[in-house]
Amino acid sequence: xxxxxxxxxxxxxxxxxxxxxxxxxxxxxxxxxxxxxxxxxxxxxxxxxxxxxxxxxxxxxxxxxxxxxxxxxxxxxxxxxxxxxxxxxxxxxxxxxxxxxxxxxxxxxxxxxxxxxxxxxxxxxxxxxxxxxxxxxxxxxxxxxxxxxxxxxxxxxxxxxxxxxxxxxxxxxxxxxxxxxxxxx
Amino acid sequence: xxxxxxxxxxxxxxxxxxxxxxxxxxxxxxxxxxxxxxxxxxxxxxxxxxxxxxxxxxxxxxxxxxxxxxxxxxxxxxxxxxxxxxxxxxxxxxxxxxxxxxxxxxxxxxxxxxxxxxxxxxxxxxxxxxxxxxxxxxxxxxxxxxxxxxxxxxxxxxxxxxxxxxxxxxxxxxxxxxxxxxxxxxxxxxxxxxxxxxxxxxxxxxxxxxxxxxxxxxxxxxxxxxxxxxxxxxxxxxxxxxxxxxxxxxxxxxxxxxxxxxxxxxxxxxxxxxxxxxxxxxxxxxxxxxxxxxxxxxxxxxxxxxxxxxxxxxxxxxxxxxxxxxxxxxxxxxxxxxxxxxxxxxxxxxxxxxxxxxxxxxxxxxxxxxxxxxxxxxxxxxxxxxxxxxxxxxxxxxxxxxxxxxxxxxxxxxxxxxxxxxxxxxxxxxxxxxxxxxxxxxxxxxxxxxxxxxxxxxxxxxxxxxxxxxxxxxxxxxxxxxxxxxxxxxxxxxxxxxxxxxxxxxxxxxxxxxxxxxxx
Numbered sequence: 001x002x003x004x005x006x007x008x009x010x011x012x013x014x015x016x017x018x019x020x021x022x023x024x025x026x027x028x029x030x031x032x033x034x035x036x037x038x039x040x041x042x043x044x045x046x047x048x049x050x051x052x053x054x055x056x057x058x059x060x061x062x063x064x065x066x067x068x069x070x071x072x073x074x075x076x077x078x079x080x081x082x083x084x085x086x087x088x089x090x091x092x093x094x095x096x097x098x099x100x101x102x103x104x105x106x107x108x109x110x111x112x113x114x115x116x117x118x119x120x121x122x123x124x125x126x127x128x129x130x131x132x133x134x135x136x137x138x139x140x141x142x143x144x145x146x147x148x149x150x151x152x153x154x155x156x157x158x159x160x161x162x163x164x165x166x167x168x169x170x171x172x173x174x175x176x177x178x179x180x181x182x183x184x185x
Numbered sequence: 186x187x188x189x190x191x192x193x194x195x196x197x198x199x200x201x202x203x204x205x206x207x208x209x210x211x212x213x214x215x216x217x218x219x220x221x222x223x224x225x226x227x228x229x230x231x232x233x234x235x236x237x238x239x240x241x242x243x244x245x246x247x248x249x250x251x252x253x254x255x256x257x258x259x260x261x262x263x264x265x266x267x268x269x270x271x272x273x274x275x276x277x278x279x280x281x282x283x284x285x286x287x288x289x290x291x292x293x294x295x296x297x298x299x300x301x302x303x304x305x306x307x308x309x310x311x312x313x314x315x316x317x318x319x320x321x322x323x324x325x326x327x328x329x330x331x332x333x334x335x336x337x338x339x340x341x342x343x344x345x346x347x348x349x350x351x352x353x354x355x356x357x358x359x360x361x362x363x364x365x366x367x368x369x370x371x372x373x374x375x376x377x378x379x380x381x382x383x384x385x386x387x388x389x390x391x392x393x394x395x396x397x398x399x400x401x402x403x404x405x406x407x408x409x410x411x412x413x414x415x416x417x418x419x420x421x422x423x424x425x426x427x428x429x430x431x432x433x434x435x436x437x438x439x440x441x442x443x444x445x446x447x448x449x450x451x452x453x454x455x456x457x458x459x460x461x462x463x464x465x466x467x468x469x470x471x472x473x474x475x476x477x478x479x480x481x482x483x484x485x486x487x488x489x490x491x492x493x494x495x496x497x498x499x500x501x502x503x504x505x506x507x508x509x510x511x512x513x514x515x516x517x518x519x520x521x522x523x524x525x526x527x528x529x530x531x532x533x534x535x536x537x538x539x540x541x542x543x544x545x546x547x548x549x550x551x552x553x554x555x556x557x558x559x560x561x562x563x564x565x566x567x568x569x570x571x572x573x574x575x576x577x578x579x580x581x582x583x584x585x586x587x588x589x590x591x592x593x594x595x596x597x598x599x600x601x602x603x604x605x606x607x608x609x610x611x612x613x614x615x616x617x618x619x620x621x622x623x624x625x626x627x628x629x630x631x632x633x634x635x636x637x638x639x640x641x642x643x644x645x646x647x648x649x650x651x652x653x654x655x656x657x658x659x660x661x662x663x664x665x666x667x668x669x670x671x672x673x674x675x676x677x678x679x680x681x682x683x684x685x686x687x688x689x690x691x692x693x694x695x696x697x698x699x700x701x702x703x704x705x
Contacts, residue, residue: 105406111403
């Protein structure tokens with residue numbers, strides 16, 4: 001899966017906006033988009049929020065986990081534990097990127113939030129690499145990782161499966177077999 | 186057409202149609218175009234953009250797109266429009282008169298009523314004659330002098346503000362539009378200061394969050410700040426020395442074309458305590474200790490040397506860690522991009538490049554524009570210096586005249602109207618400072634430069650005299666027309682600005698003679 005696909009899936013998450021126009025309820029295949037009244041907060045999927053924001057038709061309200069103190073706690077927690085801690089949202093990285101790119105004027109202390117999320121991401125990626133490394137090295141049969149998000153799985157997924165493939169082929173070639181002439185993979 | 190309510194009579198009408206946008210080749214028009222484009226993007230309005238540089242192109246573009254429903258013209262200059270009722274009289278008044286005349290009446294009161302009618306009729310006729318006389322006067326004034334009203338970018342920003350769709354970006358474009366009018370000396374100082382006050386209110390409304398430490402914006406967000414900054418062109422992107430030499434205000438007041446002038450410049454720098462080595466370095470690399478109180482120091486020293494207006498009220502834009510620009514920097518960069526003589530591709534590439542450079546994402550184009558602007562300013566100063574030193578500016582009686590020869594360096598740069606206007610204004614300022622003849626100081630200037638060598642045409646520009654209380658009204662438009670008529674010269678009055686014309690080189694002398702006799 002491409003990172004762009006993961007971002008596409010992330011855009012279905014709901015976020016609160018304050019529209020500056022009015023419109024009746026819209027019925028789409030994926031669900032209804034609630035009636036819009038100027039000044040009244042309403043929940044919409046991120047793809048619509050970004051589009052409206054670009055057309056200057058709404059103001060975005062950052063999700064409650066996108067706050068400096070909460071993110072500091074999460075980052076410290078992540079650094080303490082050896083395993084993965086649960087994240088506030090299964091798409092925290094994509095949402096941060098989208099909201100901070102398009103609506104940074106609606107999010108207070110945007111620069112600090114960006115740094116904190118990046119720190120958390122770096123810690124988790126380091127843990128992931130460490131665990132993948134030990135998995136391959138010790139030739140484990142299976143492993144279980146909790147609380148990984150789709151984006152993180154994506155970054156390591158292709159590499160890990162291909163590496164394990166190679167390992168398997170190398171291992172099967174080591175064992176003596178009936179016709180040991182061919183060395184082709 | 187006359188529009189009184191911008192929103193209802195204009196925007197609401199076009200927002201549901203497909204629009205043709207004709208934009209003049211002027212930085213102010215470009216800024217207004219950007220604001221309008223931003224509004225159209227928000228409201229999903231389909232539009233076609235056509236750059237025009239004169240009345241002929243306007244006509245051809247209009248004829249090409251005749252099936253478009255609505256027509257919008259963006260002009261660089263908004264001439265002050267007199268009141269509607271003063272020019273157009275509604276049809277109803279005429280009918281009233283004829284109705285009364287055919288009004289039947291009783292025989293008994295006929296005589297008295299007839300007399301009353303006659304009195305009424307004569308009174309009305311007299312009123313009408315007075316009204317017509319006033320109308321002729323107003324139209325004559327309107328068409329005789331040419332001058333500039335409010336910047337069109339500011340008008341567009343006002344429209345966006347009335348609809349509550351205004352953004353910091355649009356405000357910045359309005360600021361650049363106003364600064365363009367000031368750089369090209371098209372509006373009076375009073376008007377400039379008043380408009381700055383108007384924009385200042387908008388700036389504080391959009392940018393008040395920057396002072397609040399708790400909720401400060403991301404560094405990547407754009408901020409606009411009010412500055413009482415030095416009038417030196419591009420000084421933050423150049424060295425202070427170069428900027429002092431190439432700004433018309435300092436160069437004219439210090440008379441930098443003469444040896445004495447150069448000495449005065451050294452004295453000026455010494456008075457401020459700035460070492461020459463520092464001053465010739467790029468501004469960003471100057472010592473911090475020197476840069477700290479630079480503005481106040483320069484102002485103090487400038488007062489001693491007779492330059493009282495070295496600081497001017499303006500705005501600056503700030504985004505990211507590296508990018509800080511003054512409004513005048515953007516004006517110079519965009520103008521030189523628009524009139525760059527390098528021919529790459531179709532004719533409209535320069536226009537589109539200049540338009541793009543106004544967006545914050547196209548910093549490389551902006552930097553290109555800044556480099557071109559530096560070259561342009563250097564070329565202008567060198568040309569001014571050589572014109573004054575070789576006494577090329579001659580008094581023809583009612584006006585001063587200067588003609589650029591074909592062999593002069595950088596003369597190709599001045600075949601474009603905006604560059605030539607800038608050159609003539611700087612030349613007039615320098616000439617006024619250099620001459621001792623009191624009468625010559627009050628004369629307007631006509632400047633001629635070769636436009637197209639193969640076709641043998643010359644571009645001619647007329648600018649009003651340089652006085653303290655000048656109201657910047659330019660009468661050369663009509664004068665050029667009349668002179669061309671009387672001598673049957675082959676002229677082209679194509680530009681939106683009527684005081685810029687093109688004519689054949691052979692007709693030049695008889696045209697000038699006609700002008701002299703017309704204006705004396």
